[in-house]
Amino acid sequence: MIKFTNVSKRYDNGNYGLLDVSFKIDQGEFVYVVGKSGAGKSTLLKMFNREEMPTSGEILMGNVAPNKLKAKQVYKLRRQVGVIRQKDLFLPRRSVFENIAYALDACEVDPARHRELALKALKTVGMEAFFDRQIEALSIGQQKKIAIARAIVNQPPVLVADEATANLDDKSALDIMRVFTKINQQHFTVICASHDSTMVNTFRHRTLELSYGKLVRDDPFGGYSLKSDPKDIYIW
Numbered sequence: 363m364i365k366f367t368n369v370s371k372r373y374d375n376g377n378y379g380l381l382d383v384s385f386k387i388d389q390g391e392f393v394y395v396v397g398k399s400g401a402g403k404s405t406l407l408k409m410f411n412r413e414e415m416p417t418s419g420e421i422l423m424g425n426v427a428p429n430k431l432k433a434k435q436v437y438k439l440r441r442q443v444g445v446i447r448q449k450d451l452f453l454p455r456r457s458v459f460e461n462i463a464y465a466l467d468a469c470e471v472d473p474a475r476h477r478e479l480a481l482k483a484l485k486t487v488g489m490e491a492f493f494d495r496q497i498e499a500l501s502i503g504q505q506k507k508i509a510i511a512r513a514i515v516n517q518p519p520v521l522v523a524d525e526a527t528a529n530l531d532d533k534s535a536l537d538i539m540r541v542f543t544k545i546n547q548q549h550f551t552v553i554c555a556s557h558d559s560t561m562v563n564t565f566r567h568r569t570l571e572l573s574y575g576k577l578v579r580d581d582p583f584g585g586y587s588l589k590s591d592p593k594d595i596y597i598w
């Protein structure tokens with residue numbers, strides 16, 4: 363369970379990233395975060411793993427208040443929140459497996475289990491055949507799937523993705539959305555910030571809409587925005 367109560371984030375330069383935002387997400391939900399550029403989507407996502415801290419308000423992630431954690435305990439929260447960033451960072455000149463094993467190492471998982479766990483995560487994203495490939499030899503869409511496998515390899519209860527389908531062609535974006543659906547069916551909470559109104563309108567899920575840092579819509583039936591893509595047709 364994730365609960366935000368009157369959360370605001372004011373950056374040091376005076377910008378507001380979030381303004382008085384309250385909502386609750388149950389474990390296992392699939393939630394989109396939408397809104398125009400600068401609306402506060404990334405700021406919101408960064409609260410879940412304490413990449414940023416609120417300036418006021420309360421956050422509860424399960425039984426943990428991230429902003430009250432001692433610095434040396436933050437890793438415990440981060441192990442339970444899988445993150446897919448807009449720009450994926452990988453260890454260069456290493457294989458897909460080595461990149462995923464690095465994440466397992468950070469979670470102090472017994473090296474004897476790395477191969478089996480990496481393969482399982484790669485299967486979930488349909489990339490097991492790429493186990494030994496160099497990371498640079500993969501396309502952007504394939505790298506995104508590896509980033510997802512890396513984020514779920516330790517089976518965190520919450521998966522957070524910032525614009526995971528941005529810059530992908532329709533087919534790759536669809537593949538990624540199918541992967542998220544499958545992961546959500548395995549009882550992960552999935553939270554996706556997205557600009558992609560076609561996806562948000564096609565794979566309908568609860569949608570939180572931000573505007574100038576404020577939560578202006580919490581729609582259980584989803585859809586990008588009441589006004590977006592009124593004649594949207596999407597066939598595959």
Ligand SMILES: Nc1ncnc2c1ncn2[C@@H]1O[C@H](COP(=O)(O)OP(=O)(O)OP(=O)(O)O)[C@@H](O)[C@H]1O
Pocket residue numbers: 373374375377378379397398399400401402403404405406
């Ligand atoms: N590190 C920072 N320092 C100061 N202001 C920031 C910082 N990060 C974000 N902001 C400001 O906070 C507001 C929300 O930014 P945020 O990155 O959360 O928006 P976003 O919805 O993710 O936008 P985009 O769709 O472009 O990714 C913006 O006004 C932005 O300028």
Ligand SMILES: [Mg+2]
Pocket residue numbers: 403404405524
């Ligand atoms: Mg953003």
